[in-house]
Amino acid sequence: MATRSENRDIRWAAGDIRLYFMDNIRWLMIVFVVLMHLNVTYSTHGLWYYTEPSYTPLVSGLLFAIYGFFTQAYFMGLLFFIAGYFVPGSLDKKGTSQFIKNRLLRLGVPTLSYMLLIHPITLFIVGAFQHNNPSWLSWYIHYISSLEFLSSSGPLWFALALLVFSLVYALLRHISFFPPMPAYLKQAKSIKNSWVICVMAIMAIVAFLIRLVQPAGVPLFNTLTGNFMQIGFFSSYIILFAVGIIFKRCNLLNKLSYTFGKRWLILTLILGFPAWFGLIIGGNIVKNGAAFAGGFYWQAVASAIWESFFCVGVSLGIVAIFQHKYNTQGAVSKFLADNAFGVYVFHAPIVVAITMALREFSLNPLVKMYAVAILVLPVCFAFSYFLRKIAWIKRFFS
Template identity: 35%
Template structure:
């Protein structure tokens, strides 16, 4: 892969050296990253104006359109971060093969650790200042002072960069497994700097079904102890209840690289993926609309089992469908798409203060939740890429972002 693909959090590593041929660039994965990054921005914009108070700045909906935003968030949450982890897993073996264990770890620490620290130390203070002001005023009414440093320490978390935090852990675990010789599971290309080309192995439908069922059961069992409303303080994990999906999709991405699955998926597999995801959703929506509050969260309820089954089926179906669709229809790039791709990871890192700033800027506007979402989203997407361009123009910033 080229440096444009692998310099981000989900794909990191230098260009192939001149003494071996370059691998063909998968432009459709570039374009997938653009779409998923845009979904992240839209997702957090929807949280801002919906009924899920899980963002730095929120305006809880006062009309029924907020429910539409909540449904949009539910669909996104079911698959898009797992898809990010799968893409990350896909590009991990090649990076390790070229570098070896120690250089691979140093590279991941630089490309993931530096953005994480930059968010914690520079971006997060700006993003969370509005919340601090509100809490400071509440303390003042009680005759107590709340210095910012105390608020910062007590509310410490990685924000959206929890993804980078978890991905760094996955990368370290991958390196440890490779060093301990689990080559039949994750594959090995021999000595660092040399890549072995293997014949693609088509992905069998039965394997997809078995994986989906296993993921649903693992998610259901995991939520006995880590229900949907769980938040991990300090680490800042907003959705630890999805960890079975994140981990398994990362491993699936590693296997997909070794076995060439993305290139062997048939067009029919993509159509079936979309069809199954749609059918499962049509069956699930009436159920979720009538279930009692909290019944889907976990704790071993049968409703939680249904929820886990839908999430797993929807996620696998969407990944199959989108992979084939982008491969067949969007496997090309012009100047604009190339620009969007190069700055996608930077957008992920900096989008939080952009959305918070826009939220405060339009705080005065009284409008239906969906209307404010549409307005802010239309401004946020180009503004995020513009700010990302400015950030990556700083000296040496493009080596990390």
């Protein structure tokens, strides 16, 4: 996720074009992150601090699944693409040592703060509502001394992964590992369909190989509450982070036309939805769920191909459409952009507190999810806004 280390408003220039659209995509994806965690809360499918089991009608369950599968396929990869796009310019401007120091401060401090403070607070809120809090001090001492906190990054797994990606890139650049970008990329007048298909193919192959070792949906190292880092989904994150770097170094944004991106988005949606239904029905996901997560199964192969196709197609379409249609920033979008990273960092305890406080209200789970979202999102953005009034917090959480 591009942070204020690149620019306080993430308004980098590409020639005479201000990249407000990157800001707009970023805050929209973070809204989707909050909605995803509400989706998990009320569907009970996925990893989160608190889930609310209840009877879910078939249609609601299907809509939960559609939001979960389709959003998971692209939204975090798109954030890694945006982050990757800003890395080369920041590294060129700051130099290796200053860039690394900056990354450690801008990504490491929020991640460590989450591990040491926000995650324990979130667990305390859950325990308080469930009347099940042991001695907080003794628990916290064990939490630190056992190094359990290192695997409790919660949603900040993104910042931790981005920190690792950025440091690896900086070190590889420092030792001149990266060759110059191919001339055909720099000199091309437009992005080719063959390039898009190639990225999809690489992403699918990498996803399948990773899931042979670490199935999708399984947290890395342990299953402790708050460990949401799932390496099985990292293919799109790694590939799109690299694609973002290539886009910057080869000036490919200027070669991405609105028509090209829109066509890919439409094609992806037209083919993606029926393909997904065919996959889950034909593969019998209810009985063979593990086969979709990874292994030498045709469902794992098909799932990796579908996710890669949907991820690249939707991401390409969103970037193209936002670049050409939403490259502006008014007062509202600026407010959302300024506070988006704060929402990402601090939303977990807010979401947990509100959903648990409303747990006795009986509604259709899908209706309840979006009704609660209407309350949760303004509270999250307001909390970020007022907290960032404190200068030292704004420095690290902006």
